[in-house]
Amino acid sequence: MRRPEASLQQQGSALPWHAALHALQREAQPHALASVVGAAGSTPREPGAKMLITEDAVHDTLGGGTFEFQVIACAQEALARGESGTRLEAFPLGGRSGQCCGGYVHVLIELFAGAEMQVALFGAGHVGQALVGLMAPLPWRVHWFDSRDDVFPAQQRPRLAKHHAPDPAAAVATLPPGCHALVMTHDHGEDCALVDALLTRGDCASIGLIGSHSKWVSFQRRLRDAGHAQARLDAEVRCPIGVAGAKGKLPYEIALSMVTELLTLKPTASQSDRRGVAPDTLRKAFTAPTDE
Structure with a gap:
């Protein structure tokens, strides 16, 4: 997978997410936009927080800690497989992420595989x-x-x-x-x-x-x-x-x-009657969180 081009690298490695997103979209480079879309209890960031992730760089933050490392790993693994589309990930901070704040976070990860x-x-x-x-x-x-x-x-x-x-x-x-x-x-x-x-x-x-x-x-x-x-x-x-x-x-x-x-x-994109986040995942997102 290609690294972001010099026009992005020259701006530094800690850009605000929106500046990195603009550059990567212009250059058609693979990247993932991770957004906090739901939170319960004590959490590092509130809904609306965003982070931009590439194969080897991270721009902005969702609050740090194990939770953020898990989001980065999830996005980078999907990028390495060439995936595109959206996925919704649930993070019980006291269970999956092992953080003492004990809240619950839903993160929407939007994957862009790069040039068509x-x-x-x-x-x-x-x-x-x-x-x-x-x-x-x-x-x-x-x-x-x-x-x-x-x-x-x-x-x-x-x-x-x-x-x-x-x-x-x-x-x-x-x-x-x-x-x-x-x-x-x-x-x-x-x-x-x-x-x-x-x-x-x-x-x-x-x-x-x-x-x-x-x-x-x-x-x-x-x-x-x-x-x-x-x-x-x-x-x-x-x-x-x-x-x-x-x-x-x-x-x-x-x-x-x-x-x-x-x-x-041009390659034909596979189509099905269900696209984006799976309905079962969305249903689970609206149930009361339990610590796993």
Whole structure:
């Protein structure tokens, strides 16, 4: 799991929960918001107290002590499993938490697993820049690479990491697993080297290559010579990229087609008729607390 980016780290490790939440939401980093939603008897904090938790940092406090450590551990274990959604945890302070104040606390933990999709974009030309603009409002994390150091726009967008990457294999090695890779550099040799490195790595969610059918025929011959089986090339690389039947050659038109195609590749969230905190848990929350 990735650490919060420098823009958050530079602000220090003891931010108010709302400042940390804003930064982590902008950066689409995994985090959990823990809120005291009910209290009985003597408790460290009152309902409304909040704490923001990441894999390796805590912002603000629910009052300290064993109770707070248990909330942090509960949230971090769920984040490590990649969970999202909400859960309601009950803490009898004299029982579960072993604290002498003896009160009873209900904590709502809201889990954010991070970016909905990870996209690796190789190429900062006209289509790449149009594509980044279209992806900016989406809850995706974009890793943007180009071997040229002077082609990126000056503006830094949220959830966008820009990298000067002259070595294709080294750039591919930095990607998180499960990325959707889009290859569209200014150089065909660089494109082929990137597809080779992405296939060798073997854990991309998808690989898309910009270009014509004839370009892909030429690339397949070179990739087979590099040791990649034809069956893998057919199954794992899309070329041309974009939705089938899309018309238009303007950069924005091509980018629209590519974003639409990525939406068809987005993982389907599992749905059930019961979401959020389980009804049985909510019912128990409204019964008289007993010390366990």
